[in-house]
Amino acid sequence: MIARPTPDGPAPLLRLRDVRKTFPTGPGRRAGRRTVLDGIDLDVDEHRCVVLVGSSGSGKSTLLRVVDLLEDVDDGQVLLDGVDVADPWVDADAVRARLAMVFQSYNLFPHLSVLDNVTLAPRLVHRRPRSDAEDAGRQMLARVGLADKAASYPDQLSGGEQQRAAIARALVGGPELLLLDEVTSALDPELVGEVLDLLLDLRAEGTTMLVATHEMDFARQVADEVVFLHDGRVHERGTPAEVLDAPQRERTREFLRRLR
C-alpha cells in the first residue's frame, strides 16, 4: 500500500476523527442512549502497533468493531487510507478486504480442519481456486508455527495453537491493518507467550496493528503507542514507558493502581 503523502509526511493508515457512538440503555423506544465513544481522535501509522487499554466498558472493543464495520458510528470519520469507512455508502467488501480482526474466542469452525478454517474466506469470499488458497493457507500456517497442524481439527489444538490458527486465518488475505481484541485473555498463562511471540514477530515485520487488551505486560511488550481510554475518550497516550510507567493524569494512575 502506498500511503498518501501530506506536507507532514505519509498520512496515517487509520485516522479516527471525533468518532461518537451510543447504544440504547435498554429495549424499546423509550430507552435512553449511553455514550460509549465520546469523540475519539486516533491515528495509527503504517507499520505501527497501537494498543488500547482501559477499564472494562471504556469502549476498547467498540472502537475496534467500528473500524471493522461491525458497528456503525453516530458521528465522526473513520478514515482507512483516506476512505471514510463510516460512510454508509462505502464499499464494505472492499474495506473488509483491507482489514482483519482476531477475537478473544478464536471462533474457529469445529467441523473444519485447521487448513479449511484458514482457507475458507479466500475460497468462498475471494473465490480463489482451492489449490491456490491452500498454498497460501499452508504458508501462513508455517508462518505461525502450525505447519504440522493443517489436517488437525480445532479441538485437537491447545488454546494458544487455536489462537495462532485464528491469526493465520486473519493474515491469509494480506490485510493492511490487523485488529486484535483481547487475543490472549482466554489463554492459560503459560500459553500467552507463544501468541505474544508471534505478535512481536509480526510487529518486527512491519504489520500495522490496533490491539485492545486488559494485560499491561502484553501492552508494554507489543505496543509502539499505548492509548488509555476512559469513558469513551482518549485520556492519555504515549509510549508504553510514558503511559504505563510515568502516567501524567490521575485517572491513568488510578487505573494502573487498581490492577496491582
Ligand SMILES: Nc1ncnc2c1ncn2[C@@H]1O[C@H](COP(=O)(O)OP(=O)(O)OP(=O)(O)O)[C@@H](O)[C@H]1O
Ligand atoms: N451492542 C451493544 N448494545 C448495548 N450496549 C453495548 C453494546 N456493545 C457494547 N455495549 C456497551 O458499551 C460499553 C463499552 O463496551 P466495550 O465492549 O466496547 O468496552 P471494553 O472497553 O472493550 O470492555 P471490556 O474490557 O470489558 O471488553 C459497555 O458498557 C457495553 O456494555
